[in-house]
Amino acid sequence: MQLDARTTSPRRRGRARSWLRSAALLGPLATLCGPTPAQGDDQVRAAVTYFAEPAPNTGLNVVHPQVNYSQDFGEHFGLGVGYDADVVSGATPQVFGVDAVTAATKFDDVRHNGTLGLRFLTEFATLRVGGGFAGESDYRSGTVNAGITTDLFNRNSQLALDYTHNFDRVCDANNAVAEELLELRALDSSDRCFEKGSDLTATRKLAIDSMQLTWTQVATPWLLLQFGATGQVLRGFQANPYRQVLLGERAVQEHMPEVRNRLALFARGKFALKPIRGAIELDVRGYLDSWSMRALTTELAWDQYIARPIVLRVRARWHLQDSALFYRDGNDYASSGPVGSFWTGDRELSALLNSTYGVKASYIIRARGKQFLRFIDAFVVSAKADMLFYRSLTENPEFSPNYDRTKGLLDAVVVQAQAGFDF
Amino acid sequence: MHSRSRSSRWTSRGPTLGLAAIAAATLLSSGCARAVLPSEKAYLADPIMQFGADGLESSADAHVMANREGAAGGTGTAGGGCGCN
Numbered sequence: 001m002q003l004d005a006r007t008t009s010p011r012r013r014g015r016a017r018s019w020l021r022s023a024a025l026l027g028p029l030a031t032l033c034g035p036t037p038a039q040g041d042d043q044v045r046a047a048v049t050y051f052a053e054p055a056p057n058t059g060l061n062v063v064h065p066q067v068n069y070s071q072d073f074g075e076h077f078g079l080g081v082g083y084d085a086d087v088v089s090g091a092t093p094q095v096f097g098v099d100a101v102t103a104a105t106k107f108d109d110v111r112h113n114g115t116l117g118l119r120f121l122t123e124f125a126t127l128r129v130g131g132g133f134a135g136e137s138d139y140r141s142g143t144v145n146a147g148i149t150t151d152l153f154n155r156n157s158q159l160a161l162d163y164t165h166n167f168d169r170v171c172d173a174n175n176a177v178a179e180e181l182l183e184l185r186a187l188d189s190s191d192r193c194f195e196k197g198s199d200l201t202a203t204r205k206l207a208i209d210s211m212q213l214t215w216t217q218v219a220t221p222w223l224l225l226q227f228g229a230t231g232q233v234l235r236g237f238q239a240n241p242y243r244q245v246l247l248g249e250r251a252v253q254e255h256m257p258e259v260r261n262r263l264a265l266f267a268r269g270k271f272a273l274k275p276i277r278g279a280i281e282l283d284v285r286g287y288l289d290s291w292s293m294r295a296l297t298t299e300l301a302w303d304q305y306i307a308r309p310i311v312l313r314v315r316a317r318w319h320l321q322d323s324a325l326f327y328r329d330g331n332d333y334a335s336s337g338p339v340g341s342f343w344t345g346d347r348e349l350s351a352l353l354n355s356t357y358g359v360k361a362s363y364i365i366r367a368r369g370k371q372f373l374r375f376i377d378a379f380v381v382s383a384k385a386d387m388l389f390y391r392s393l394t395e396n397p398e399f400s401p402n403y404d405r406t407k408g409l410l411d412a413v414v415v416q417a418q419a420g421f422d423f
Numbered sequence: 424m425h426s427r428s429r430s431s432r433w434t435s436r437g438p439t440l441g442l443a444a445i446a447a448a449t450l451l452s453s454g455c456a457r458a459v460l461p462s463e464k465a466y467l468a469d470p471i472m473q474f475g476a477d478g479l480e481s482s483a484d485a486h487v488m489a490n491r492e493g494a495a496g497g498t499g500t501a502g503g504g505c506g507c508n
Contacts, residue, residue: 051487052471064486066479084482149500156459190475214500216474221463226474230496264497268474272466279471287494294493303471311471319492350495360480362471386482390491414487418479 022061042071042336045420047382054092057104078119080130086111096254096345096401097246097330111136115143118261125150128162128202137190138241151159158216166208169194172241173253174202181341182254187241190227194410205234222272233263245343247308254344256326261290278304293349295321306421309364315355320393324349329399347401351393360384372421375389475501 049064066084073079089108128147134140147162162413171193173185192198198399236258244251266285273279280302287295301315326342327349364383371377390411392400440458459467466472475481489495 035424045479049483064483068479096460192468216502218459218467221459222466224467226499228499230498264498266497266499268499270472270474272472274466285497287497293493321493348491354491416480416483
């Protein structure tokens with residue numbers, strides 16, 4: 001991680017820590033919810049995603065390359081290998097509750113993630129096992145997962161159950177000498193992280209158990225439905241070790257509960273628009289957790305063949321959430337202090353409305369009779385762009401985290417290019 | 424001491440009602456509907472009728488949203504209804 005000399009603080013991250021760590025927290029869910037190529041889906045895919053959240057002094061940029069390889073060997077065995085990374089750069093406020101612009105610190109960091117998955121296909125079910133490892137300067141995450149999918153009722157129904165466990169290690173400041181919570185110091189640097197014998201840092205544990213049950217149902221020749229639930233239990237250190245919150249006149253390291261139980265219920269429907277060769281999809285998700293956060297997410301998408309090899313998709317997504325029980329805006333923390341023993345400067349824990357509007361074009365070239373290069377059945381290329389809008393629903397949005405990034409008309413943008421082939 | 428106001432749109436019965444709705448919808452769609460024959464699944468086999476057909480896009484999308492929102496999970500499972508598995 002390299003830092004700009006804008007401040008005297010040597011190595012400090014906030015937003016980058018959040019971005020990189022979200023990948024670790026997401027890991028088990030991505031494993032659960034990620035695609036499982038069906039039998040015969042031998043393929044290679046590579047993509048690069050660029051995320052930008054512009055702001056005059058505290059902007060954020062992320063480049064996210066991905067590559068996946070999946071192949072079946074014989075009738076009963078399949079293999080999947082994946083790699084992705086986050087290359088993050090930007091600037092973030094040092095302390096939540098003070099002027100974000102003058103106190104901003106620049107940063108950059110890289111996270112690497114590798115996964116391996118095996119599939120066993122039997123007459124009655126597909127079994128999956130896998131694992132992965134992600135590493136960066138101050139966070140390490142190991143993952144193991146297992147799942148089963150079976151078809152029922154003349155293959156008109158499909159039941160899937162997946163479980164993932166995360167073994168995560170988080171670098172923190174060594175706060176062994178702190179006698180009370182208000183003496184917690186933030187981590188200054190990742191230089192001594194995971195170093196044996198270091199008296200400046202400490203390694204904290206985070207265990208994550210995730211489980212998802214999904215039922216997919218062919219309702220009619222034109223309608224596909226899916227219902228399910230995802231549960232997750234997090235136990236361990238979940239705060240951002242770099243982030244400080246101004247409590248009265250004292251800047252104290254963010255302090256969050258060590259247990260979080262999460263539940264998401266979802267329903268999806270996909271309807272074929274037979275006369276115009278298109279399809280519409282509606283997704284609805286309800287969410288709640290033990291931090292008293294509740295959310296409702298809705299997405300509407302339309303896929304349409306423009307010409308036979310070209311598919312155009314437009315989508316809109318809205319996410320509405322309440323704030324965590326211990327969230328306060330920066331002004332409240334500074335003037336009145338926290339309620340209870342927890343405090344955070346995490347925007348994701350505040351009440352907000354996120355809106356996303358996007359378009360994607362895909363081009364699929366299929367071999368007719370003779371394969372390309374004697375082994376390729378199809379080439380696929382696609383490009384997409386999403387516009388993201390954020391609206392704080394707190395009583396005083398100007399004192400919410402990362403307010404500097406929300407002053408423009410467009411809050412953030414995501415652009416992705418992808419290419420691959422089936423064989 | 425500041426007390427946070429909470430919207431009245433949330434109720435404690437939400438999860439229970441949600442689970443009940445999912446169970447009812449599943450039973451209705453699987454048990455009461457006429458079975459769809461393999462010969463009637465031409466449209467369902469089309470790639471645009473698959474949930475989460477683009478795996479890299481889905482995972483990158485979830486990555487972005489997880490960084491901007493407090494909720495996670497519930498994004499479903501990839502696949503469709505062609506009975507190809």
